[in-house]
Amino acid sequence: MNKTHPQRNGDVATFGSTESSGKRVNRLCTAPNNRTGFLCDDRVTCVPASWVCDRVSNCRNGEDEQEQLCGDLPHSLPGYLVFYCSNPRSWVYADQRCNGMNDCGDCSDESWSLAACPPCGQEWWSCSPVHFEFCSCIPRRLCRDGIQHCLGWSDEFLCPA
Ligand SMILES: [Ca+2]
Ligand SMILES: [Ca+2]
Numbered sequence: 001m002n003k004t005h006p007q008r009n010g011d012v013a014t015f016g017s018t019e020s021s022g023k024r025v026n027r028l029c030t031a032p033n034n035r036t037g038f039l040c041d042d043r044v045t046c047v048p049a050s051w052v053c054d055r056v057s058n059c060r061n062g063e064d065e066q067e068q069l070c071g072d073l074p075h076s077l078p079g080y081l082v083f084y085c086s087n088p089r090s091w092v093y094a095d096q097r098c099n100g101m102n103d104c105g106d107c108s109d110e111s112w113s114l115a116a117c118p119p120c121g122q123e124w125w126s127c128s129p130v131h132f133e134f135c136s137c138i139p140r141r142l143c144r145d146g147i148q149h150c151l152g153w154s155d156e157f158l159c160p161a
Helices: 011-018
Strands: 028-031 035-039 046-048 082-084 091-093 124-126 137-139
Touching: 028 046
Parallel strands: none
Antiparallel strands: 028 035, 035 046, 082 091, 124 137
């Protein structure tokens, strides 16, 4: 019952010894759904940015959770994994930029020039959302569900079912 990931013992030390002279290898990669990702030691597994330092080992040897990477967030993360919100004290993971969700809290990761997101895709309906979780479009599955999601009710009256 009380076992907590005993296999993780020593992971950090093991990883440290495989790194040469402390120089950071470039681990930028593209995870499924075009998300910005972090490349594991196996050079095959690409973990989405927001899975790095989430306290779950996603790389085989847990290199996505190593102290060197997670010790001082977000500064300990390589820049390509981080997106700074319009309030520079707030940050989100790079794969949370332009994912449709209001992760910064002020939508600067979705609709401001800072984020430079493409327009709403096929799966989205463009409107001013009334709910805080979306920014400039809502998922089409929320259209015609009897609940107002757009300021002008276009999700209930204009959005094709
Ligand atoms: Ca992880
Ligand atoms: Ca987002």
